[in-house]
Amino acid sequence: xxxxxxxxxxxxxxxxxxxxxxxxxxxxxxxxxxxxxxxxxxxxxxxxxxxxxxxxxxxxxxxxxxxxxxxxxxxxxxxxxxxxxxxxxxxxxxxxxxxxxxxxxxxxxxxx
Amino acid sequence: xxxxxxxxxxxxxxxxxxxxxxxxxxxxxxxxxxxxxxxxxxxxxxxxxxxxxxxxxxxxxxxxxxxxxxxxxxxxxxxxxxxxxxxxxxxxxxxxxxxxxxxxxxxxxxxxxxxxx
Numbered sequence: 001x002x003x004x005x006x007x008x009x010x011x012x013x014x015x016x017x018x019x020x021x022x023x024x025x026x027x028x029x030x031x032x033x034x035x036x037x038x039x040x041x042x043x044x045x046x047x048x049x050x051x052x053x054x055x056x057x058x059x060x061x062x063x064x065x066x067x068x069x070x071x072x073x074x075x076x077x078x079x080x081x082x083x084x085x086x087x088x089x090x091x092x093x094x095x096x097x098x099x100x101x102x103x104x105x106x107x108x109x110x111x112x
Numbered sequence: 113x114x115x116x117x118x119x120x121x122x123x124x125x126x127x128x129x130x131x132x133x134x135x136x137x138x139x140x141x142x143x144x145x146x147x148x149x150x151x152x153x154x155x156x157x158x159x160x161x162x163x164x165x166x167x168x169x170x171x172x173x174x175x176x177x178x179x180x181x182x183x184x185x186x187x188x189x190x191x192x193x194x195x196x197x198x199x200x201x202x203x204x205x206x207x208x209x210x211x212x213x214x215x216x217x218x219x220x221x222x223x224x225x226x227x228x229x
Contacts, residue, residue, distance in 0.1 A: 034217070042222070043202055043220035043221060043223050044155065044218075044220055046218070046219075049217070087154055097168070099157070099168070100157070100218070102155055102156075103154060104153065104154050105154055
């Protein structure tokens with residue numbers, strides 16, 4: 001089982017729709033969780049940190065489910081500019097250190 | 113605009129060449145990172161410097177040699193690379209980080225796209 005797992009997609013979604021994707025992680029002692037966004041041939045950029053109580057930033061909502069060991073990202077009223085790869089990142093223990101473990105990313109394509 | 117600056121943006125080198133990638137940040141961050149990213153793959157950690165000391169080396173071949181001259185600068189020296197080393201090399205920084213903890217809020221540079229012939 002991969003330490004951090006995401007559906008690679010692509011998710012093809014019409015503009016204005018709501019889309020959600022999940023990310024599962026293997027280590028229950030994981031400390032912190034993040035969603036990064038990466039546009040084609042660009043660097044990753046932090047989209048949201050994911051807090052235990054869930055958090056919202058405009059059209060984006062992130063949730064953490066520790067019992068089932070997954071985080072989710074919900075995008076409402078999707079825009080063409082939301083097309084990107086969304087990378088899940090988990091700060092988890094590995095070899096007595098805490099390291100950032102990256103999922104392989106979920107590709108999202110918003111269609112007009 | 114990113115506050116982490118990487119040079120050069122593009123680099124083509126032969127297998128016998130020696131070159132260096134450079135990274136600079138002036139945010140006062142104390143941890144700096146080198147990542148390698150191949151097409152359609154997530155970034156893959158290579159090295160972490162924390163307070164100018166190498167804290168993580170992810171079993172990277174010795175043909176890659178990192179250097180941290182001061183808290184704002186990070187270099188990656190390249191020598192005798194192979195064609196499979198062609199990739200996007202990303203530098204990142206974070207406010208803090210060390211052998212036993214890493215903050216997740218990484219700030220990335222735009223990357224150096226390396227082609228090895």
